Amino acid sequence: MATIVPLSAIDPALIEQLLDVTFGEQRHARTAYRIREEMQPLEALSFAALDDDEYLAGSIQLWPVALVDPDGRPHPMIMVGPVAVMPGRQGEGFGKALMAASLGAIDSGFETGAMPLPQVMIGDPDYYGRWDFTAQHTAGWHCPGPFEKHRLLVRTNNPAVLPQTGMLGPWGA
Numbered sequence: 069m070a071t072i073v074p075l076s077a078i079d080p081a082l083i084e085q086l087l088d089v090t091f092g093e094q095r096h097a098r099t100a101y102r103i104r105e106e107m108q109p110l111e112a113l114s115f116a117a118l119d120d121d122e123y124l125a126g127s128i129q130l131w132p133v134a135l136v137d138p139d140g141r142p143h144p145m146i147m148v149g150p151v152a153v154m155p156g157r158q159g160e161g162f163g164k165a166l167m168a169a170s171l172g173a174i175d176s177g178f179e180t181g182a183m184p185l186p187q188v189m190i191g192d193p194d195y196y197g198r199w200d201f202t203a204q205h206t207a208g209w210h211c212p213g214p215f216e217k218h219r220l221l222v223r224t225n226n227p228a229v230l231p232q233t234g235m236l237g238p239w240g241a
Contacts, residue, residue, distance in 0.1 A: 070165040075114035075127060082124050083116070090152040099213030100190050104131040104147055107238045113146065115169045117153075117162040126153035128166035130174075132239035133188065135209060137231040144239055145222075146174065148189040171199055171223075186224035188236065196221055208233035 075083065087095060095101065113130040128151045134142035148170065153162045174184045189196065190211075193203055201221035209220055212235070224230060 069120065070117040070125065070162050071119075071122070072115050072117055072165055072169045074111065075109065075116050075129065076111050078116045078124060078127070083127055086124055086127055086152050086154060087150060089155060091150060095150075099211045099215045100147070100149060102212040103133055103236045103238070105238050107131050107133070110146065113170050113173050115166055117166050119157070119162075124154070125157045125160075126151070126162040126166055128152075128170050130170055130187075133236060134239045135188070135231055135234040135236050137234045142239070143229075143231055143234065144185050145236075146185050146187045147236075148187050148223075149191065151191075167199055184225065186222055186230060188220070188222050190215055190219050191221055193218060193221060199223060205230050205232075210235045212237060 091098075109129040109131055115128050116124060117126040119125045129149065131147040133145050133147040135145055136142050151163055151166060171187070174187065177184055187201075188206075189201060191201070193201070201223045203218050203221055205224075205227050206220045206222050207217065210233075211220065222230065
């Protein structure tokens, strides 16, 4: 059973090692890294999963990003990922627990009357569809690097607020 703790409670070097093992040392060249360039993860929404022996089994980071529409107007969003689970521990529920913690923290604001920002990610639509992530609204969106259109996913309670076109990038860029 996973124990979920704030990501800030974990040594950053251990998180970097987990990300290197999970995604490779060339992970910084990926498009997702360009989208959130020079941003810091949102502490209240980023978590780590510990196994029964209190070893780091996974992590999730969420980031402030924006979709800038053709008029130059930024539409703030939250980028989900990376979701990293230690190879050899995948399929044990750590990723699901991390997603539940982060999305639960976002959704709890909605329950108190605050409309959550749309969440965006680059990921497997079949896997992340269970949390209502879809590529249905992202066909006209662009990223600062290569990506597969069907893997650019968004989750929102109100798709009408989403611009049809725009470029994803760091919030405030």
